[in-house]
Amino acid sequence: MTTELSNLFGYPAAFLTTIAFVPQAWQSWRTRNLAGISLPMYTLFTLGVALWLGYGIAIGSLPVIAANSITLLLASVVLWLKIAETRRIALLRKIEPPT
Amino acid sequence: MTTELSNLFGYPAAFLTTIAFVPQAWQSWRTRNLAGISLPMYTLFTLGVALWLGYGIAIGSLPVIAANSITLLLASVVLWLKIAETRRIALLRKIEPPT
Numbered sequence: 423m424t425t426e427l428s429n430l431f432g433y434p435a436a437f438l439t440t441i442a443f444v445p446q447a448w449q450s451w452r453t454r455n456l457a458g459i460s461l462p463m464y465t466l467f468t469l470g471v472a473l474w475l476g477y478g479i480a481i482g483s484l485p486v487i488a489a490n491s492i493t494l495l496l497a498s499v500v501l502w503l504k505i506a507e508t509r510r511i512a513l514l515r516k517i518e519p520p521t
Numbered sequence: 522m523t524t525e526l527s528n529l530f531g532y533p534a535a536f537l538t539t540i541a542f543v544p545q546a547w548q549s550w551r552t553r554n555l556a557g558i559s560l561p562m563y564t565l566f567t568l569g570v571a572l573w574l575g576y577g578i579a580i581g582s583l584p585v586i587a588a589n590s591i592t593l594l595l596a597s598v599v600l601w602l603k604i605a606e607t608r609r610i611a612l613l614r615k616i617e618p619p620t
Contacts, residue, residue: 428579431572438569446562458557463545470537473530480527 440489443496450500456507464501471497539588542595549599555606563600570596 450456471494478486549555570593577585 428576431576431579435569435572435576438565438572440569442562442566442569444562445565446559449559449562450557453557455557458549458552458554460545460548463541463543463548466537466544467541470534470539470541473534473537477527477530477534480530 436485436489440493443493443500447496447499450503454503454507456500456504459500459504461501461504461508464497464504468494468497468501535584535588539592542592542599546595546598549602553602553606555599555603558599558603560600560603560607563596563603567593567596567600 450459471490475487475490475494478484478490549558570589574586574589574593577583577589
């Protein structure tokens with residue numbers, strides 16, 4: 423298949439999987455409701471995106487660097503809020519253990 | 522930078538961002554708690570991953586096809602559960618509108 427045809431998939435794919443984290447980070451930040459969010463997911467994902475950024479730097483690809491910098495920032499926000507929530511719950515359980 | 526060195530980033534990056542969705546899909550399936558999950562995020566992300574799969578097919582890359590097939594399946598589970606929860610809440614609001 424030609425490069426032009428594959429780019430028809432590649433560019434919107436990169437755009438969508440990058441901007442997808444905008445509504446998630448915004449919702450998590452605004453509501454502070456992290457109940458359904460998986461801590462292991464955001465731990466693995468944020469680490470993975472940081473490695474993608476390293477890959478982009480290694481191969482010198484500006485689109486890979488740009489997309490993964492944005493995703494790294496947004497995923498880090500969600501991860502940070504989730505860690506804060508997990509610590510808050512752990513602290514509350516220490517004060518008032520569940521019966 | 523050499524290809525070997527960039528692959529040191531690329532392969533673990535692809536592995537982590539793919540398997541990250543396993544704990545999220547599992548938690549969402551098990552708990553049915555989708556409260557903190559953003560519907561726009563999973564809509565955009567699932568569509569984006571489907572396009573990445575199309576890209577993988579277009580360039581004939583087996584690793585891209587494999588990784589995105591797994592992510593597409595896992596992200597679809599979360600999206601499907603979120604849609605089900607959103608419809609359930611909308612139905613409940615119709616029966617009993619919030620005061």
